[in-house]
Amino acid sequence: MVRRTAWGAYAQITSDLRQRLTDGTYAPGTRLPGEAALCAEFGVARNTVRRALSTLQAEGLITVRTGVGRFVHDPTAQPRTRSEQIAANLRHQIETGHFQPGDALPSEAQLAQRHGVSRSTARTALITLETAGLVTCVHGKGRYVRQDVPR
Template identity: 40%
Template sequence: MSGTYLTIADALRGEIAAMPAGTRLKSEVELVARFKVARETIRRALAVLEDEGAFVTEHGRGRFVGSAPADLPLNLAAIVAELEGGLKAGEFTKGELFYSESQLGRDRSLSRHDARRVLIALEQRGLLEPRPGKGRYVV
């Protein structure tokens, strides 16, 4: 592994895992001071962790440990239910690379943000496993 941002992401990953859901993460400014790196480096580290579903960002409020809100819009909840059914029915092979955010977005006419929310919901149900830099895999 290389890259300062990945090292920082690893350090934060362990800390976040130990925090109760709903805990607010430190601000970017606080993390810059702690790690003594540029703000962009912190943002890259946080982007990795957010893509993994370690926390959610609520614009204007901050970043919070845990997952996307349970009450997904109906269109996203329907997509989650359909994909969950397919995963449970064995339509996807265990260990198989699942849809990327961009693939899911294209196939379902979703924004990348909404595609990520769908994938995170499937991770929360224990159906997908994120692998940093490699994608999400069927469990």
């Protein structure tokens, strides 16, 4: 038997979780409950929960630490990994106008050489910026600062 989720259920879950983030139920820096726990709480499929969490991540309310979990965004927290440090550095350059909308970012290879990391680490940093909505990827060309990035 196929279980059906109500249309737009992810939007209600997103709203409920956003409320918890803003009212302090989940404090900055704390880990959110896992996908399985949220699925059980809301009675929905994992993809529905993932869509809600993805929306909150795109809004900058939560961050993902690969292999660890999802955490409430803490603006005072220092980047933990090299990829987070590189992403934070690039984000700062975008926000301060060093990179203007439409500008190409350094390639994975350039970032890897500049920071003394693997291309995989550099790629993870760039993907973090894509997920945050600051950068767009043009396959075969590179990554560029989005035109609609708020200043």
